[in-house]
Amino acid sequence: MAKILLVDDDNKFLDATVQLLEILGHQVVAVASVAEARDALKDQVFDHLILDLMLPDGSGLHVLDAMPKGYEQASKVTMITGHPSIKSIVRNLYGPNISYLIKPIDLAQLESLLDDSVTPDVSTSKHFGYLVGESSPMLKLYQMIERVCKTRANVLLMGESGVGKEVVASAIHHASQPSGAFVPANCGAFARDLISSELFGHEKGAFTGASHRKAGVFELADKGTLFLDEITEMPIDLQPNLLRVLETGQVTRLGATSAIDVQCRVVSATNRTEAMIAEQGCLREDLYFRLAVFPIHIPALRERIEDIPLLVEHFLADLNRQYQSAITITDKSTQRLMTYDWPGNVRELRHAIHRAFIMADPQTNELELPDDFSSPFSKAGNRPVESGIAVGKTIENVERELIETTLEHLGGDKKKAADMLGVSLKTLYNRLNGYADQSGENI
Amino acid sequence: MTLDIRKAIHDIRNPLNTISVNAELGKLALSRKGDVDKALAAIEVILQECRTCADQLSQLSDTLQENAGE
Secondary structure (H helix, E strand, C coil): CCEEEECCHHHHHHHHHHHHHHHHHEEEEEEEEHHHHHHHHHHHHCCCCECCCCCCCCHHHHHHHCCCCCCCHHHHHEEEEEECHHHHHHHHCCCCCEEEECCCHHHHHHHHHHHHHCCCCCCCCCCCCCCCCCCHHHHHHHHHHHHHHHCCEEEEEECCCCCHHHHHHHHHHHHCCCCEEEEEEEECCCCHHHHHHHHHECCCCCCCCCCCEEEEEEHHCCCCCCEEEHHHHCHHHHHHHHHHHHHEECCCEECCCCCCCCCCEEEEECCCCCHHHHHHHCCCCHHHHHHHHHHHHHHHHHHHHHHHHHHHHHHHHHHHHHHCCCEEHHHHHHHHHHHCCCCCCCHHHHHHHHHHCCCEEEECEEECCCCCCCHHHHHHHHHHCCCCCCCCCHHHHHHHHHHHHHHHHCCCHHHHHHHCCCCCCHHHHHHHHHHHHHHHHHH | HHHHHHHHHHHHHHHHHEEEEHHHHHHHHHHCCCCCHHHHHHHHHHHHHHHHHHHHHHHHHHHHHHHHCC
16 A cells, blocks of 8 residues: 555546545545645655645646655655656656656556555555564454444543543444544543534634634535544533534534534544543533444554554664664563553554664664653553552552643643632642652752 | 637646546456446546537637637
8 A cells, every 4th residue: 555645726637536546545645735745744654645636726846846855765755747848858857766647547557556555565564554573462443443433433542541542433433434534633632612613613803803704624525524633621601502413414504594414423532431431520421421322432442552563663663664774673672662552552652663773883784772661651651550449558659640640641830720629729739748848858 | 729618628638637537446346356336437427528629619719710810
């Protein structure tokens, strides 16, 4: 499977070619202008760029100019042209590494172009085009995705931070092959006052500052998939609005008089467990049942240690392709990676590999792992495993754990933490200073 | 040959291109997926593009006749 950027301003051609390439098992990002292509190139690496020579805001050659350094070798480039004579002109400009598709394009042309673009060094196969891993918890996950993608049911993804909830959401979207788009939104990132506008959109003049009509994420995800991350961070008093949209399948933009029909699968995600959702009351019960028609637990990385070598191989192949290098990892290093418990899950592993990749020994071309993997968060992340009230624990320890966990949950906001704990801010500071002194003594 | 006529001939390749890709899509949708709806949608696009192509050819023919008249 190759990751392809397709740039052409002819919508009918674009639509059909995207579908064609997807049936052939490739992953395609399609855009219609030089500007959009530049944006896409900023944060993604493609195996192959297929560019129309004539675009509304420039030419395919402008896209090539915008490619980051070193990219030319990493990706194959193909120009779509109407006339074979263009070939020789472009070749003079950009060298022989460019392939050509001559209109009208047929399947044989496309296949011959992409056959060899499936880079042989990427041997890790991805499930649904996104997920890596062959462990039994992952196989169960694949099975669930397979079942749910045939339905329109809403999915609630549960898993620790860093397990890849958005990746799973993308996989579900991809597996369902809907005609609409995948629209990710983070409920924790919206400003409180703007949540409704972000979700449902607004009309021009709906409120001060609403200078344009704006479509909400529900509308954007029509006939596709809406991914609501950190759903439990949504203020409880705003949840009934969300519930109403889910129940009626209709969205009313703020300030609008009529409702619009929207049909989309809502995949929501939280890093809390079902028990926590129920206990902490962060999600209304009626909304929970609407969202969690099909709940899926994503396993933590420590529950699928056997996948670590595959994941490492996959991350390494990505980095090697991006930087045109051939860094490898020794069995000993892989073993070491498998002994750590990765509280930050796959995200932490990916960053650790990236760091080790940068540190790689230029002589041997081997990854250089740090002596100690633990991040400042890993200590905090570990705590829940051993937390809770156990016989023999001192009240002081339990209190400290409560304070630290609360602070961590609130991202270190001491004022909010004090409110939540029902103590004054001063008391909280006194406690924290006390802990700092204690750890100072320990050193 | 004037520039306009060159451009017109070049532009006729665009609907042909869409026809070609959609024909391949229809074929693949049926043979690999048995997806009749997708195939029908592709055929619909092909028919539209055939009409576009025919219109462009008539225009080109008119332009050529005018030029010959001059």
